Amino acid sequence: MRRLTWFNTTSLTLGFAFLYLPMVILVIYSFNSSKLVTVWAGFSTKWYGELMRNEAFLDAAWVTIKVAVLSSTFATVLGTLAAYVLVRAGRFWGRTLFSGMIYAPLVMPEVITGLSLLLLFIGIGLDRGVMTIVLAHTTFSMCYVSVVVSSRLATFEMSLEEAALDLGSTPFEAFRLVTLPIIAPAVISGWLLAFTLSLDDLVIASFTSGPSATTLPIKIFSAVRLGVSPEINALSTIMIAIVTIGVISASLISKRAAVRQRLEEQQAVRS
Amino acid sequence: MTEALRPVFAPWNDPDEKPLIQFKNVTKRFGDFTAIDDLTIDIFEREFFALLGPSGCGKTTLMRMLAGFATPTEGTILLSGQDIAPIPPNKRAVNMMFQSYALFPHLSVWENIAFGLKREGIKGDALNSRVDEMLRLTRLERFARRKPHQISGGQRQRVALARSLAKAPKLLLLDEPLGALDKKLRQDTQFELMDIQEKTGTTFVIVTHDQEEAMTVASRIAVMDEGRMIQVDTPARIYEAPNTVYVADFIGDVNIIEGRAIPSGEHVQIAWGEGVSDITGTTDKSFDNGEKVHFAIRPEKVSVSVEKPDDTPNAFQGKVLDIAYLGNLSTYHVEMPNGQIIKTQSANTRRLSRRAITWDDTVWISFTATAGVLLKG
Ligand SMILES: Nc1ncnc2c1ncn2[C@@H]1O[C@H](COP(=O)(O)OP(=O)(O)O)[C@@H](O)[C@H]1O
Ligand SMILES: [Mg+2]
Numbered sequence: 269m270r271r272l273t274w275f276n277t278t279s280l281t282l283g284f285a286f287l288y289l290p291m292v293i294l295v296i297y298s299f300n301s302s303k304l305v306t307v308w309a310g311f312s313t314k315w316y317g318e319l320m321r322n323e324a325f326l327d328a329a330w331v332t333i334k335v336a337v338l339s340s341t342f343a344t345v346l347g348t349l350a351a352y353v354l355v356r357a358g359r360f361w362g363r364t365l366f367s368g369m370i371y372a373p374l375v376m377p378e379v380i381t382g383l384s385l386l387l388l389f390i391g392i393g394l395d396r397g398v399m400t401i402v403l404a405h406t407t408f409s410m411c412y413v414s415v416v417v418s419s420r421l422a423t424f425e426m427s428l429e430e431a432a433l434d435l436g437s438t439p440f441e442a443f444r445l446v447t448l449p450i451i452a453p454a455v456i457s458g459w460l461l462a463f464t465l466s467l468d469d470l471v472i473a474s475f476t477s478g479p480s481a482t483t484l485p486i487k488i489f490s491a492v493r494l495g496v497s498p499e500i501n502a503l504s505t506i507m508i509a510i511v512t513i514g515v516i517s518a519s520l521i522s523k524r525a526a527v528r529q530r531l532e533e534q535q536a537v538r539s
Numbered sequence: 540m541t542e543a544l545r546p547v548f549a550p551w552n553d554p555d556e557k558p559l560i561q562f563k564n565v566t567k568r569f570g571d572f573t574a575i576d577d578l579t580i581d582i583f584e585r586e587f588f589a590l591l592g593p594s595g596c597g598k599t600t601l602m603r604m605l606a607g608f609a610t611p612t613e614g615t616i617l618l619s620g621q622d623i624a625p626i627p628p629n630k631r632a633v634n635m636m637f638q639s640y641a642l643f644p645h646l647s648v649w650e651n652i653a654f655g656l657k658r659e660g661i662k663g664d665a666l667n668s669r670v671d672e673m674l675r676l677t678r679l680e681r682f683a684r685r686k687p688h689q690i691s692g693g694q695r696q697r698v699a700l701a702r703s704l705a706k707a708p709k710l711l712l713l714d715e716p717l718g719a720l721d722k723k724l725r726q727d728t729q730f731e732l733m734d735i736q737e738k739t740g741t742t743f744v745i746v747t748h749d750q751e752e753a754m755t756v757a758s759r760i761a762v763m764d765e766g767r768m769i770q771v772d773t774p775a776r777i778y779e780a781p782n783t784v785y786v787a788d789f790i791g792d793v794n795i796i797e798g799r800a801i802p803s804g805e806h807v808q809i810a811w812g813e814g815v816s817d818i819t820g821t822t823d824k825s826f827d828n829g830e831k832v833h834f835a836i837r838p839e840k841v842s843v844s845v846e847k848p849d850d851t852p853n854a855f856q857g858k859v860l861d862i863a864y865l866g867n868l869s870t871y872h873v874e875m876p877n878g879q880i881i882k883t884q885s886a887n888t889r890r891l892s893r894r895a896i897t898w899d900d901t902v903w904i905s906f907t908a909t910a911g912v913l914l915k916g
Contacts, residue, residue: 435655
C-alpha cells in the first residue's frame, strides 16, 4: 500500500472540502436558532418544526416525489423499449434518423426542450399541472434510460433470446423471462438516473408546471430569490439525508446480494 | 449376433418411407451473397444426420432455417410433409442446441432444463420427474442447483443438451455441440449422444467441422461446399466411394493421382506420367479414351514392400522420402519416377516390423484394382 504523503493528504482534504464544505455549512446553519442565516445564535430544531407546518413546501415535496416516481417509471418503460428496438431491429428504414432523434434531447438545451413542450401543451389545450410535468420529465429522461439500456443490450447475447423462442416461449415471454432479468441492473440504474434527473430539474419543470402544481426545486428557487431562510436550509438538509440514506441502502442491498450469491456458489460447490 | 438380428437402418433406400424433413430447392441469400444454393435433400426419422463442410459453407444457416430463425429466399422446407415457413420458432417441434450453448445465466441448471417444459404448461410432479430424468440422463444430478457459471464447460454442454432434449422434440439440431470439449470428453459425449438417440428415437441433425466426429456418430453425412451438397451418403460410402475429388480430399487422408483414362474391358487403365506403368482400376462410370481422370486412393490401401509383389496388377517402384512412426501406424512417403509422391500407411502389427525399410531405399508400392476410386474431372 502507498503511504499518505503530506501532498496526498492535502489534496484529498482540499478535494473533499471543495465537494462537501458547502453542504456541511448548510446543514450546520439549518440548526441555527437565529432567523439570520449568516449569524450563529445557538442550536435549535425549530426550523424543522416550521417546515412541517409549511403547507406550501409539503405540497411541493409531495408533487416532486409523485412526478419523479411516475416520470422515471414511464421513462424506464419507454426508454427500455426504444433501446430494445434500436439494438434488435437491425437495419430498417429510417433507423439512423430514429436513433438520432432519440438521443437528440440529450444535447438539446433544456430551455428549448421546456419551451417547446410548453408551446405543445398550450397548443393542445392541456392544463398545466402534475400531468404535464410528468410528461415533460418522461420525454427528456427516457433518452438517458435508453442510452444506459442500449449500451447493456449491445453486449447481450442474441442467442439467449433465440434459445428462449426455440424452447417455446412467445417473443414477449422471451423478453420478460430471459432478456429483462439479465439486463435488470441496467434498467434499474436507468430508473434511478431518471428519478434523480426529475428530482432536481428546475428548468423544464418551470416551463411545464402550472399554478396547481409546483415542484420543490421551483419552490426553493423562488423562495431563495426573496432571501435564504433557515427553513430552506432545513429542507435541504432533509433532502441530503434522504439521498444519503438512499445511496447507502442501495449499496448495502447490492453488497448483500453479492454476499448471498457467493454463499450460494459455495453451497453449490459443496453439494 | 445382435448386429445380424437388427434390420439395417437405411430408410433413404426405401421408396415407401416418408422423410421427416424435406428441403426442396432451398436457396438462401444475404444481399447478393448466396449462402445456400438450390438445395434439395431428405432427412428421415431416427436419423443421425451430420452436416460437414468448411467454415462458412452454410451449415449454420441451414440449421437456422430449420429452427425458424431464418427463412429461405426461395424453395420450401417441409417437416412431416408440412411447410414450416409460416410457423414461428416457438411453435416448431424442433429444438436447437446452440454452438454457444446459450444457457440462461440467471437460472439454475434445473431451471434451465425446466424452461421449455414450463412453456408447455407442464407443472408439479410431471415437471419434476421430467427434469430429474434429464438430469439423470446427462449425469448432472449433483449440479441441479448451480448456475451455469458455476459448472465446467463439459457440464454446461450437457445442460444445453438436456435442455434441448427435455421437450422430446421430433427433431434436434446440434450446432457444433462438442466444439469446445477436449478430445477425451468429446469422444465420451459422442457415444453418449448416440446412446441418447437410441433411447429417445429423436432425429438428430448435427453440424460439425470435425470429420472424425461425423464418421463416429452419423447415419449419413452430407458434405457441403459453398452452400451446396456435394455428397450425401453413409460414412462408409463417403469414405470408400467419394463422388468428387473435393469429398475425397475433405474426409481423411488420400492420394489424388491425375491421369488419362484408357478403358479396357471391365477395367480402366490410367496413364499417369512418364516412367510409370499404367494404374489398373475399376469403376461403374464410363470414361472416354483419353478423358481426364482423378484416381483417389487411401494411404492404408497401399502396401509397401522391399520385394516386388507378384499377385497384383498395380505395383510401382519408388524411393522412400519420409517415414513417420506413429506408434500403432507407420506412414511412408514414396516418390515415383514421375515425381508424384504416394502416401502409404500400415499398421504396426509386429514389433518394429518394417525396420528393413529406411530413407532413400528403393521399395515397391502396390494395391489391388478395386482399392481406389476413379473420379471425373
Ligand atoms: N445474417 C447474415 N448476414 C449476412 N451474411 C451471413 C449471415 N449469416 C451468415 N452469413 C454468411 O453466410 C455464409 C454461411 O454462414 P454459416 O451458415 O454461418 O456457415 P457455417 O456455419 O457453415 O460456418 C457465410 O459466408 C456467412 O458470412
Ligand atoms: Mg457455423
